[in-house]
Amino acid sequence: MENDTLTVPINAATCTGHLAAVGDALYVIGGKWKLRIIIAINEGSRRFNELQRSIPGISAKMLSNELKDLELNGFVKRSVHTGIPVVVEYEPTDYIDSLRGVIEALSAFGKSHKEKLQAEG
Amino acid sequence: MENDTLTVPINAATCTGHLAAVGDALYVIGGKWKLRIIIAINEGSRRFNELQRSIPGISAKMLSNELKDLELNGFVKRSVHTGIPVVVEYEPTDYIDSLRGVIEALSAFGKSHKEKLQAEG
Numbered sequence: 210m211e212n213d214t215l216t217v218p219i220n221a222a223t224c225t226g227h228l229a230a231v232g233d234a235l236y237v238i239g240g241k242w243k244l245r246i247i248i249a250i251n252e253g254s255r256r257f258n259e260l261q262r263s264i265p266g267i268s269a270k271m272l273s274n275e276l277k278d279l280e281l282n283g284f285v286k287r288s289v290h291t292g293i294p295v296v297v298e299y300e301p302t303d304y305i306d307s308l309r310g311v312i313e314a315l316s317a318f319g320k321s322h323k324e325k326l327q328a329e330g
Numbered sequence: 331m332e333n334d335t336l337t338v339p340i341n342a343a344t345c346t347g348h349l350a351a352v353g354d355a356l357y358v359i360g361g362k363w364k365l366r367i368i369i370a371i372n373e374g375s376r377r378f379n380e381l382q383r384s385i386p387g388i389s390a391k392m393l394s395n396e397l398k399d400l401e402l403n404g405f406v407k408r409s410v411h412t413g414i415p416v417v418v419e420y421e422p423t424d425y426i427d428s429l430r431g432v433i434e435a436l437s438a439f440g441k442s443h444k445e446k447l448q449a450e451g
């Protein structure tokens with residue numbers, strides 16, 4: 210991962226290529242739910258119903274589809290524990306850590322933007 | 331902006347509060363187009379038609395709505411240059427720099443994720 214551009218301000222020169230890479234990123238983790246699901250799984254909600262409860266507004270169908278995408282992209286591992294009843298759990302993989310920078314940056318921005326709005330009244 | 335959590339891995343403890351802050355961030359810059367428009371404006375596409383051409387797939391109505399949102403949130407300034415013809419330009423504000431961390435993190439992730447997919451064949 211190249212971090213050498215992190216100290217350079219955004220401008221026409223440094224941004225060439227960003228549109229494509231950001232587009233690739235948003236293709237994988239964009240949309241309304243994916244990052245929310247990733248954070249919920251990381252916070253310890255692992256079973257389907259737990260996940261659905263922890264993410265207000267998501268439907269079972271949407272959650273199921275998003276989990277399949279996240280599994281395909283290697284962020285989440287689906288484990289079936291045989292027994293009575295059968296328990297299906299979604300675990301974060303090591304690869305989920307590659308999103309740490311994105312989540313931290315979004316979290317920092319969300320926090321500072323909220324403070325800005327509050328300061329403006 | 332607090333960056334002290336940047337060195338701590340994501341887990342249940344450090345993530346408390348992230349869901350809310352990330353939710354706030356996604357509310358402002360989430361969705362299919364906003365970050366793409368922000369990057370395009372930073373790359374130097376400033377007029378409406380230029381912007382629409384530089385963002386494949388966006389409709390005029392969608393672009394217009396998104397630009398209004400971005401203006402309301404302080405990322406973009408709309409300037410009308412009177413003359414014949416009247417020229418309307420969208421300029422990045424200083425506040426757009428607050429998104430630098432988010433864009434850099436998404437760009438780095440998009441790049442490394444693409445490399446992973448290519449390595450896996």
